[in-house]
Amino acid sequence: MEFAVLLLAPLMGAIVLGFYGARRWAPEANVGFSLGTFLAACVLTARVLREGNVIAANEQFFIDPFNVFLVVLTAFVGFTTAVFSRPYMRIETEHGRIGRGRLRLYHSMYQLFMATMLVALTTNNLGLLWVAMEAATLSTVLLVTLYRTPASLEAGWKYFILCGVGIAQALFGTILLYFAAERVLGAHGVDALLWTHLVAVKTELEPRVLSIAFVFLLVGYGTKVGLAPLHNWLPDAHAEGPTPISAVLSGLLLNVAIYAVIRCKVLVEGSLQSQLPSDMLMGFGLLSVVLAAFFLWRQRDIKRLFAYSSIEHMGIVTFAFGMGGAVATFAALLHMTVHSLTKSAIFFAVGHAAQKAGSQRIEDIRGLITLNPTIGWGLMIGTLAILGLPPFGVFASEFLILTTAMRQQPWATPILLLALGVAFAAIFSRVQSMVFGETTARRLPHQPALLPVFAHLAIVLVLGLYIPPYLADWYRAAARLIGGG
């Protein structure tokens, strides 16, 4: 029941807003549908807490400790982003950047995107997971090109082609996985792609086939995570689309993609009994962290800057999953949560800041704190949080990852520390000049919604100081499931 509401609420939203998405009440309806999804996610969570894992719809969908917190997180950020998007898109319309038809497209696709991500997270069928990931790309391509500027069209094209080709590799990986599973689970078993069945027989899967499959799956889904050197689409798509979309791409889609990688990794690791999957994850992760940190220095566009920061953080998460073990996996899950909350909060603040300055170029945005202290402080605090300053949650997770790295992979620690330091200097110097200094901003026709920014940052702060026991239990249960001991 909760499942049905969780998946059908955004789907209904997509259909309704597809017809009425340009009406005056459409932004409120968008918030309403997202709230419905979030409430369904909460009820579902309560049920999981009470009864344990849930399997539904002929085993096609399931909830376990690993995906339950991602479902809640996705639904929550989806809801707050809808709240933020209400005044944001109204201002964009009044500034004449989009017309009524495009507003309809935007609202409808926003809900559809939420639906595809929730399907990807909750499906038990690795084939459906692929279908949902591809659908998530397709539903956002036209959002990236919403402004129809030459740059946005280019970003949209890159996004479509790179992610399309990437995801095609993942399909081949899925085919190989099915091929290996069929030999164990019996020919033409409809359950040969169901994760719950696969994980039960993971040690019997043919290791040679699975190692080839994993390369394709990692490259495929890794493209969507934005792992270097497959990250090219990410900064463009984040910078050129409307800001609410940047927030959900960065905060949610990357998480979902990493979720897909880890689900596959569990199977492959069980079959291979070797370090190969872990080493590959660590390698890709470390490369992404380092590359992103140095590319940060060359950015002049504020949204591109934070897009590269997302690549960096996804690299950290991937590296931590690659290290494995209870602590590192726990930290990786925590990092996914706090990154998603902090980064979307930053994008909310950046969105309104760019609207005030009338430009996304860093040098055009000055003195936010004089004209609108809440945006200024929101951006500043968000930046400090994402850079890993205590007492925010990002500090806690990065600290755990670094200390584990010192014990398990000492060679990687100096590289990680250096990259984090470089990133800190690059981002902080730019944001500081935007927040302080002479102002160039203008007044906005609608009151910006800054509650989501501070709500997210408050949660991140709490997570840095104190992780509630049930949440910690979840993370631990998920870490056990992923094979972290």
Next chain:
Amino acid sequence: MTGMPFDLQLLNACAALLLLLSFAMLSQRRIVSLVNLLALQGALLFVATLLLAWRTGQNHLYLSAALTLALKVILLPWLLHRMIRRLEVYWDTETMLNPASTMLAGVVTVVFAFGLAQPIAALANTAMRNAIGIAVAVILLAFITMITRRKAMSQVVGFLSMENGLFFGAMSATYGMPMIVELGVALDVLVAMLVLGVFFFQIREQFDSLDLHHLESLREDR
């Protein structure tokens, strides 16, 4: 080839023709012909699926065959031809590599593909395990087609050809994926085409051309 049943020979012939078509696509510069080659590839897939369904007696393969016929032989080529007419893009400009080097790269790719597929084919017990190498080759050749072309339309044809290769790979390794997945993939491909249709008109409106060199301004130093 003695002792090989006739239908199996026919299947292998389909596989070989599929590979040949991929090479033809690699060198074809006329976009209309490129789409026709793609439709022909789809038709071969349809025949191969039908033969396989008949041979193995699996009913779901008839359904996949019908889906292939509807989507890859009729609907997608029709959509592409319509787009070509309305956008008036008939020729691709010079490819990034000259034809000789493209062909050479193609040959090397095929060798690599067979090497990659070897361990998989050794484990398969389907009737057409030898075709797995061809499927991988079709995927990789489509990939080369995509990276050597400048026109958006040819890249899309390459993309669809890659999907054909994936379909053929699933077919030869495991007699196709579960029906629900196959339906989902088909839906995704169809939606992708529709999204692209909209997208092409946006590009066209903005640049008056579908040449991708207009789309190269997003560099790091912006």
